[in-house]
Amino acid sequence: MSARWNENRKIARRMIVKGDLTLTTPARFGSGSDSIVTDMPILRDASSGAPLLPGSSIAGAMRAYLRERILGYEEAEPHDASSISQKLFGDVLEDVAEDQRQSRESYLTIDDAVAETSSIEFRPGVKINPATRIAAVEEDKAGQLYDMELLEAGTSFPLMLELDLPEDEGLQHDLLQGLAIALTGFEKSEIGLGARKRRGFGECRVTEWKVEDYNLKDPGQLVAWITGASGKEPSGKTVAEKMGFKESLPDERSLFKLEAEFRLASSLLIRSGSGRADAPEMVHLRSKRNNVDAPILSGTSLAGAMRARALRIANMVFSEDSLKAIKLVSDIFGSELTEKQTERKNEDDPFASRLLVHEREVNGRSDMVQTRIRIDRFTGGTFPGALFEQQPVIGGSQSKILVSIELRNPKDQQIGLLLHILKDLWIGDLPLGGESSAGRGRLAGLKADLYLHDPEQEKPEEWHLTPKGDGQIQIVGNREKLDTYAKSLGGAK
Numbered sequence: 001m002s003a004r005w006n007e008n009r010k011i012a013r014r015m016i017v018k019g020d021l022t023l024t025t026p027a028r029f030g031s032g033s034d035s036i037v038t039d040m041p042i043l044r045d046a047s048s049g050a051p052l053l054p055g056s057s058i059a060g061a062m063r064a065y066l067r068e069r070i071l072g073y074e075e076a077e078p079h080d081a082s083s084i085s086q087k088l089f090g091d092v093l094e095d096v097a098e099d100q101r102q103s104r105e106s107y108l109t110i111d112d113a114v115a116e117t118s119s120i121e122f123r124p125g126v127k128i129n130p131a132t133r134i135a136a137v138e139e140d141k142a143g144q145l146y147d148m149e150l151l152e153a154g155t156s157f158p159l160m161l162e163l164d165l166p167e168d169e170g171l172q173h174d175l176l177q178g179l180a181i182a183l184t185g186f187e188k189s190e191i192g193l194g195a196r197k198r199r200g201f202g203e204c205r206v207t208e209w210k211v212e213d214y215n216l217k218d219p220g221q222l223v224a225w226i227t228g229a230s231g232k233e234p235s236g237k238t239v240a241e242k243m244g245f246k247e248s249l250p251d252e253r254s255l256f257k258l259e260a261e262f263r264l265a266s267s268l269l270i271r272s273g274s275g276r277a278d279a280p281e282m283v284h285l286r287s288k289r290n291n292v293d294a295p296i297l298s299g300t301s302l303a304g305a306m307r308a309r310a311l312r313i314a315n316m317v318f319s320e321d322s323l324k325a326i327k328l329v330s331d332i333f334g335s336e337l338t339e340k341q342t343e344r345k346n347e348d349d350p351f352a353s354r355l356l357v358h359e360r361e362v363n364g365r366s367d368m369v370q371t372r373i374r375i376d377r378f379t380g381g382t383f384p385g386a387l388f389e390q391q392p393v394i395g396g397s398q399s400k401i402l403v404s405i406e407l408r409n410p411k412d413q414q415i416g417l418l419l420h421i422l423k424d425l426w427i428g429d430l431p432l433g434g435e436s437s438a439g440r441g442r443l444a445g446l447k448a449d450l451y452l453h454d455p456e457q458e459k460p461e462e463w464h465l466t467p468k469g470d471g472q473i474q475i476v477g478n479r480e481k482l483d484t485y486a487k488s489l490g491g492a493k
Helices: 055-071 084-089 169-187 219-227 299-317 322-333 412-426 479-491
Strands: 011-023 091-093 102-104 108-110 120-126 145-151 156-166 204-215 255-264 282-284 286-289 292-297 355-357 360-363 370-375 382-391 400-408 443-453 461-467 473-476
Touching: 011 169, 055 084, 055 108, 055 169, 084 169, 120 286, 156 169, 169 204, 204 219, 255 412, 299 322, 299 355, 299 412, 299 479, 322 412, 400 412, 412 443, 412 479
Parallel strands: 282 382
Antiparallel strands: 011 156, 011 204, 091 102, 108 156, 120 145, 255 400, 255 443, 286 292, 292 360, 355 400, 360 400, 370 382, 443 461, 461 473
């Protein structure tokens, strides 16, 4: 056994990476504490009071992204800690005796980030019954209405990471490649942070990384690292190129993407309060985009409408087996987690949603304040004092709404169900938002781009849909395969 002073990782190089992370949609990094202002407050720095992004949250998101890239979605890391994600972020070896369990320390250090520029918005929410599409009411709860504190889009966090590189060149290569892949996820805006990432929150991007490399065996560079002076800056356009990687590892993720552009054929109202005393009682939901309050189609509202329609379609297809219909929908949108379900009996039964629904802005619309009065449905007369105002967004020929979703580990039957939902949105049969019975929320399809990545196939498949003048849809791509997905809904097991 060697002397304890010689038991070290023999670090030969250190690499410091810096970048400004900017939120492109609102995000919530929860504090877990109570507040008299909101039901769900954000995490703040104890000394400055500014919003805080913990290094542990950054590390967790980076590790999950790297693991999914090299192993695939829903794949566990090996017990022998041999994967790149385990080498980079550390792990505990589980294939040794209990009294000899070994832990592997992370080679990557990530600092907490305090927001440089930030603004706060409050987002209301309500639990919706998927069967009735109205607010859910439970006997043991006072109500299903809540609000949460969010960081606005545009909030910026300065990130700083430091990578220790040992003398072992093979391990150096793995660590650099792993970090390059993980940081590329921020460049491509493929990593989400905070709560409700699968419903449109926490989208972010780092447009440029600054990399400084220190050779600790060189006395001058060692002194520079100790004193905080600048190190050697590698050249390259992307962070991968700056770390010496022009080609990445194969992407093992199985993914179906759907991006469809619609025209708002009517009005749209996702209810929200403006917070101003002179504003209408009901205002369409807005969020900051480029320092301007912009109307949005929230991920939670879109996912709720899609789930309700998916359950309706599944119940029609499996009219004699409602459990099969529920399972099909739950496999896509996630299960309703009750107290009885907290202990999972079957590890293959997912609870988290496999569907990512992005939050997008409503463009090219107009705003209009409408005055309405409540009507007694029995007498047909008006309620005294029941006059109210609404401010929905009004569609038109220039209006555009982008529906952007991603399905992880898709099966043919699940893709088929999403295609049927797309068809209902396309022809205006699936309204979004509130007051659908009054004609609000109807869309008209303009174009749709479908993308399927299967790691077992040589190249991804793509389809492009555009409307024809006779009410038909022109499909560019393998139409037969798309028909197979649509028809598999009724026949697949």
